[in-house]
Amino acid sequence: MKNLAQMLKKTTLMLAFSAMVCVAYGQDEVFKVLASKGDVKLKATQKKLWGGSSLKSTDVIVVGTDSYIGLMHSSGRTVEIKQAGSYKVSDLAGKAAGAGSSTTAKYVNYVAGEISKADRRDINQNHRKYMAMTGAVERANPSPNLILFAHKPNAETQEVKVFGDKIIFHLYKNPISQFSEKSKTYVVRVLDMKNRPVLEKQATADEKGEAIIELDFSSIAKHDSSFVVQPSVKELQSKDRKLYTLNFVREGEEYERVKKAIAELQDNTALSKIVEAGIFEQEGFLLDALTSYEKAIAMEPSVDAFKVAYEDFLIRNRMKLYKDKDEYGKPTLRPYQINPDVKDEDLMKPEAKVEENTNTQQPANNDKKDTKKNSK
Structure with a gap:
């Protein structure tokens, strides 16, 4: 009888412990909010969800009309919700957890941190985050009239390593040039290492003097791994054209690591493109990262967080x-830099400021109540 009682006691303790573990696991964070737009909140508290917010399996999300929320699962998978309605986090987790993206998960913290900060910032105030720094002189390496968003200081010929076959070139007017490129024709020519033309594409500059040109290297990159890119303005007929060398990475440990991480994303969504951009940036494929940012913004142009994160990326990498x-x-060129005197909280959207102030004030009010109770 004594042994039976001891066994029953041990069994009861084990069951109790197991129940506690299950409860604790159920309350663990399963999603991190990366970006949101419009009316998105927790059903239980009606609290607005911002980038950086944590979601547990017991939570329910309410998404309003014309709203958006982007989530990242602990496995590294992303989930986008654009349709109005209520969503159980446990249901979303069940769909996202199956992939087991162990490789992608290594990049999650960095991507989540950057995009979450961007989501809370007011895009209209974001320019305060950047400043013109008077540092070492940067040579005007690109064309006298055009600059690619790929810049390396103090390099005669800029060499850029590339991962993907389809690359976006974002061209804009060189600040040193006195020529206005508005409505002019931008040309990007690609030459092989024997100086033979293999690709060429044109685009008309917009009101800001900027243009986007996407080139597909899939057919020519099968045979060669290095190419020369030559941007120019068609109307100028300029002979003084600076060059960029693209070196395609197609093998090795670095290539296999990035290939696996990108493959595990699976979904072709704006949010997965943002994660993709983070992976490329951390591995030094800056032109691929730029391409992913541009595609994400094109897919979800109304999500300001993506645009803010893109600006931060350009400044962070001196581009x-x-x-x-x-x-x-x-005249010379210098890269913009992050202004250390401007704090993120000073750039937060008004709604975010109100929410943060409410959260920080609440404990103080509770302390006052507790003090009154104790005095009684």
Whole structure:
């Protein structure tokens, strides 16, 4: 009888412990909110969901009309919701957990951190985050009239490593140039290493003097791994054209690692493109990262968080330049940098500020109530 009682006691303790583990596991974070737009909130508290918010399996999300929320599962998989309605997090987790994206999960923290910060910032105030820094002189390496969004300081010929076959080139007016490219024709020519033309594409510049050109290297990259890119303005007939060398990575440990991480994303959504951009940036494929950002914004143009994250990416990697003068008074180019004097909370959207202030004030109010109770 004594042994039986001890066994029953141990069994009861084990069952109780198991129940506690199950409850704890059920309350663990399963999703991180990366980006949101419009009316998106928790059903239980009616609290608005922002980038960085955590979701548990017991939560229910309410998405309003013309709203959007992008989630990242702990496995690295992404989920987008654009249709109005209520969604159980447990149901969303069941669909996202099956892939087991162990490789992609390594990049999750970085991507989640960057896009979550971007989601809370007001895009109209975001320019305050950047500043013109007077540092070392940057040579005007690109064409006198055009700049690709791919810039390496102090390099005569810019070499860029590339992963994907389809690459977007974002061209804009060189700040040093006195020529206005508005409505002009931008041309991107691609040459092989024997100086033979293999690709060419044109686009008309918009009101800002910018243009997007996408080139498909899938057919020619099978035979060669390096190409020269030559941007120009058709109307100028300029002979002084600076070059970019693209080196396609098609084998090795680095290639296999990135290939596996990208394959595990699976979904062709704007949010997966943002994660893809983060993977490329961390591995040094900056032109591929730029391409992924551009595609994400094209897919969801109304989600400001993607645009803010893109701007941060360009500044962070010294890929956006401004006009300045060198020590001799001659025009030169310098990269914008992050302004250390402007804090993220100063750029937050009004709704986010209100929510944050409410959260920080609440404990103080509780403390006052507790103090009154204790005094009684």
